[in-house]
Amino acid sequence: MSQRYRDVLNQVYEQFGQDIFRYLSVLMGSRDRAEDVMQEVFLRLVRIAGKDPAALRSRAYLFRVARNEAYRAFARGARAAAQSGDHLLEIRDPAQGSESERMMLQEALLNLPEEQREVIHLKIHMNMTFDEIGQLTEVPLDTAASRYRYALEKLRDMLSDTEGQP
Amino acid sequence: MTADPIERRLARYSPSAPPPGLKDQVIGAVVCRTARRRRMRILGALFGALLVAGILAQVLAGSAYQQAMQLANGKSRPVPMPVMMACAAAMGLHVPDAVAAARSNGG
Numbered sequence: 001m002s003q004r005y006r007d008v009l010n011q012v013y014e015q016f017g018q019d020i021f022r023y024l025s026v027l028m029g030s031r032d033r034a035e036d037v038m039q040e041v042f043l044r045l046v047r048i049a050g051k052d053p054a055a056l057r058s059r060a061y062l063f064r065v066a067r068n069e070a071y072r073a074f075a076r077g078a079r080a081a082a083q084s085g086d087h088l089l090e091i092r093d094p095a096q097g098s099e100s101e102r103m104m105l106q107e108a109l110l111n112l113p114e115e116q117r118e119v120i121h122l123k124i125h126m127n128m129t130f131d132e133i134g135q136l137t138e139v140p141l142d143t144a145a146s147r148y149r150y151a152l153e154k155l156r157d158m159l160s161d162t163e164g165q166p
Numbered sequence: 167m168t169a170d171p172i173e174r175r176l177a178r179y180s181p182s183a184p185p186p187g188l189k190d191q192v193i194g195a196v197v198c199r200t201a202r203r204r205r206m207r208i209l210g211a212l213f214g215a216l217l218v219a220g221i222l223a224q225v226l227a228g229s230a231y232q233q234a235m236q237l238a239n240g241k242s243r244p245v246p247m248p249v250m251m252a253c254a255a256a257m258g259l260h261v262p263d264a265v266a267a268a269r270s271n272g273g
Contacts, residue, residue, distance in 0.1 A: 005200075006193065006197065009193050009196060010189075010193065013189045013192065013193065014189075017184065017188075017189060017192075018183055018184060021183075021184035021188065022180065022181035022182070022183070022184075023181075025181050025182065026181050031182065031185075034184075035184075035185075035188060035191070035192075038184075038188065038192050039191075039192050039195045039196065039199075042192050042193065042195075042196045043195075043196050043199055043200070046196055046200055087182050088181060088182060089179040089180065089181060089182060090179065090180060090181070090182040090183065091178065091179055092177075092178055092179060092180050093178065096178045097178040097179055101175065101178075101179075102179055105175060105176060105179055106179075120176065121181065124173055124176045124177055125176075125177075125180050125181065152170065152172050152173070155172050155176075156172050159172065159175070
């Protein structure tokens with residue numbers, strides 16, 4: 001691989017690598033599997049860099065590539081049971097979160113179907129609109145919104161007895 | 167800030183950041199796998215070229231031998247003699263003396 005491609009990959013990783021990894025870890029429900037899929041994503045990006053380097057500057061496009069690779073991994077049998085021991089979530093601000101709540105939320109998130117987990121992450125952590133989520137996940141806006149609503153309802157049920165905790 | 171308590175709780179957390187060495191690991195793996203793919207592609211192309219060359223050599227050798235036999239038996243000569251001779255010579259085939267004799271007699 002030429003130095004030029006290596007530079008492009010470095011640049012893409014610096015700019016979007018963290019977001020892509022976070023997205024993949026939520027989608028796959030495991031950090032280990034997210035690391036594996038990251039390799040597949042960047043391997044795909046090398047091929048794309050040769051044909052359409054401008055595409056690598058679009059976050060939406062990169063997320064689409066990551067999503068496609070995640071679903072390819074699912075098709076290969078990577079859809080294993082969620083690993084609750086995995087440190088999937090981290091506390092943004094230690095003053096506002098606690099380890100016990102982090103574990104509860106992580107457990108609840110891992111009990112959601114992946115498409116609902118995905119929409120929760122894209123909406124709450126990535127601040128995407130339902131329109132953007134719909135485009136990324138290739139569903140109508142209404143479907144994206146209803147997935148989000150169902151996911152919140154399920155989370156509410158799962159976390160109802162812990163409501164009000166810090 | 168959102169009104170829903172579940173959204174508020176979720177917003178206090180985020181998916182964990184990637185491990186520190188992941189960038190080098192990913193890019194290193196991509197470099198290795200790209201190089202391996204390229205090697206496999208080159209080997210595949212070489213193998214394909216050898217296969218085609220082998221088949222072509224077999225066909226030409228068979229054809230030259232057949233032509234030589236036909237000439238030796240005094241049969242028709244659809245391929246011009248110099249072409250056939252050149253092919254046979256290029257492949258290092260033994261051309262029966264009868265062919266040379268036939269040639270010296272005007273075919």
